[in-house]
Amino acid sequence: MTFVITPKKKMASRGYLFMLLLLVLLVSATSSTTPLSPNFYNQSCPNALTTIKRVVEAAVQNETRMGASLLRLHFHDCFVNGCDGSLLLDATDTIDSEKNAFPNLNSARGFEVIDEIKKEVDKACRGPVVSCADILAVAARDSVVALGGPTWEVNLGRRDSTNASRDDANNNLPAPFFDLAQLINxxxxxxLNLTDLVLLSAAHTIGFARCVTFRNRIYNDSxxxxxxxxxLQFTVCPRSGGDDNLAGLDSTPANFDVSYYLNLIQKKGLLHSDQALFNGNGSTDALVTQYALNPRAFYKDFASSMIKMGNINPLTGNQGQIRTNCRKVN
Known part of the structure; x- marks a missing residue:
């Protein structure tokens, strides 16, 4: 028997193919732009978050400074082409590692803790289910909590980049010598807006900085x-030598509190970029004063800005990959 496709059937067939193509495109678009969600791993690995928290708490208990280091890794990841775990990649013939960028070289630390978290999470999940980018985001939150700061729901579902850019790290990460206009830009x-700038800069309420990053400030700033x-000149940072000597970023570097803002008001910001937020007549002075006087508002708003930063250009859906080793592309 021979079937003949009439013009009407041809039109119907074309219409069906068009609808099928449209459906495929819609599904593809949806799968590549999956929204982040705090519940992303509830089914695939319900023990993921408790495992990350356990390893972070142990690391911070072993070395208080590690809390600030893990928080900083998330910052330095997100500011370079989004929160995609690119900072964690080691250098190869094809990857110009962000670890070798000026703001990270001999400065970014905590990579071994991330390795330990990844090992334990993959064990809990029975395979590579949780991305390295998500590990950074959750470890940052858990570090803040471990040092007395606020908690928040971390949006999850990021995937890992297959590349990195040292040039973009050099160009995008704010430097310790930046003035206010450079920070705002x-x-x-x-x-991120002006309020985010004041809030996220207060991550410097924990941790330490090296002498080389604040030497010019303590000898030349007015x-x-x-x-x-x-x-600082007498005890920590001579005019020459001692580049790696450490000083607390605020007066209570092991506690997440409002001391950072109180220090700025007293002109005791350690970095030039910190003190740039409070000069007596700047656009951010009122915000610094507001948060210095209201710790509860600071905690609440800091959490909101961290969530906002964590949403910067994530890879989702079919983008990127879930690395089995955070230091290497699969």
């Missing part, structure tokens, strides 16, 4: 408490 480029600068 740097954060604006990431979709908007600095003279007793504060003299103490």
């Amino acid at each position: 740097s954060f604006k480029n990431q979709g 908007n600095i408490n003279p007793l504060f600068s003299a103490q």
Whole structure:
């Protein structure tokens, strides 16, 4: 028997093919732009978050400074082409590692803790289910909590980049010598506003900085408490040598609190970029004062800004991959 396709049947067939193609395109678009969700691993690995928390708490208990280091890794990941785990990739013939960028070289740390988290999470999940980018985001939150700061629901579902860019890290990460205009522009480029700048900069309420990052400030800046600068010059940071000597980023570097803002008001910001947020007549002065006087508002708003930063250009759906080793592309 021979079947003949009439013009009407041809039109119907074309219409069916068109609808099928449209459906495929819609499914493809949806799968590549899957929204992040705090519940992303509830079914695939319900023990993922508790496992990350356990390893982070142990690392911070072993070395308090590690909390700030893990928080900083998330910042430095998200500010370079989005929160995609690119910072964790080691250098290869085809990858110019962001670890070798000026803001990270001999400065970014905590990679071994991320390796340990990845090992334990993959064991709990019976395979590589949780991305390295998500591990960074959750470890940052758990580090803040471990040092007395606020908690928040971390949106999850990021996938890992298959590349990195040292040039983009050099160009996009705010430097410790930035003035206020440069800081505002740097954060604006990431979709973050003035309030986000003041809040996220307060990550410096925990941790330490190396002498090389604040030497110029304590010897040359005018908007600095003279007793504060003299103490640092005498005890931590000579004019030459001692580049890796450490000083607390605020007066209570092991506690997540409002000391960072109180120090700025007293002109005791350690980095030039910190003190740039409070100069007596700047656009961010009122926000610094507001949060210095209201810890509860600071905690709440810091959490909101962290969620906002964590949403910067994530890879989702069919994009990227779930690395089996955070240091290497699969």
